[in-house]
Amino acid sequence: AQTVTQSQPEMSVQEAETVTLSCTYDTSESDYYLFWYKQPPSRQMILVIRQEAYKQQNATENRFSVNFQKAAKSFSLKISDSQLGDAAMYFCAYRIRDNTDKLIFGTGTRLQVFP
């Protein structure tokens, strides 16, 4: 069975600094997708970034980038120039490339940003 592990329950970062959130996953599949979602206190789940497993290039979205290591089954999120609005729960998620569209979520990392 596929599993997603986030080993950092909480992280903190100073405003304008860089922070990296870790995620590892377990799967026997070769074709899948990985996501990072952000959940602020408003509880709305917001897509931060996604990565297709068949792409070697790491995805980037403005201040957010990933380090995708397929062999190591690792998918970390780097947030550069952290802002107060980045404070939230961050969830790593996995889905297999099939017709079920099912997402499997990690346990989340709470990110605090200090001014």
Added chain:
Amino acid sequence: SAVISQKPSRDICQRGTSLTIQCQVDSQVTMMFWYRQQPGQSLTLIATANQGSEATYESGFVIDKFPISRPNLTFSTLTVSNMSPEDSSIYLCSVGTGDRVTQYFGPGTRLTVL
């Protein structure tokens, strides 16, 4: 992406009662999903709702407890039946749009059962 709304945004209910949560999308989508997020926990998929067919439930979730309707391509409801305090959670609906790879989430319904 899609614009997704949920009603109610929050509710406090008595044990033994039922609550129906609505999810409305601003575009037609094939698949809609219902998740539960227990306090301080991650999201767990309850079921997948396809229009015109019975919902597909995940292990640990049954139709009698969480009946789902999907009358058209923009709307779905989830009912939490015979509630107990253990049902206190955030319930979120999501949809896949465009290439169906990414899921977009509604704002969630915070349910408290006394």
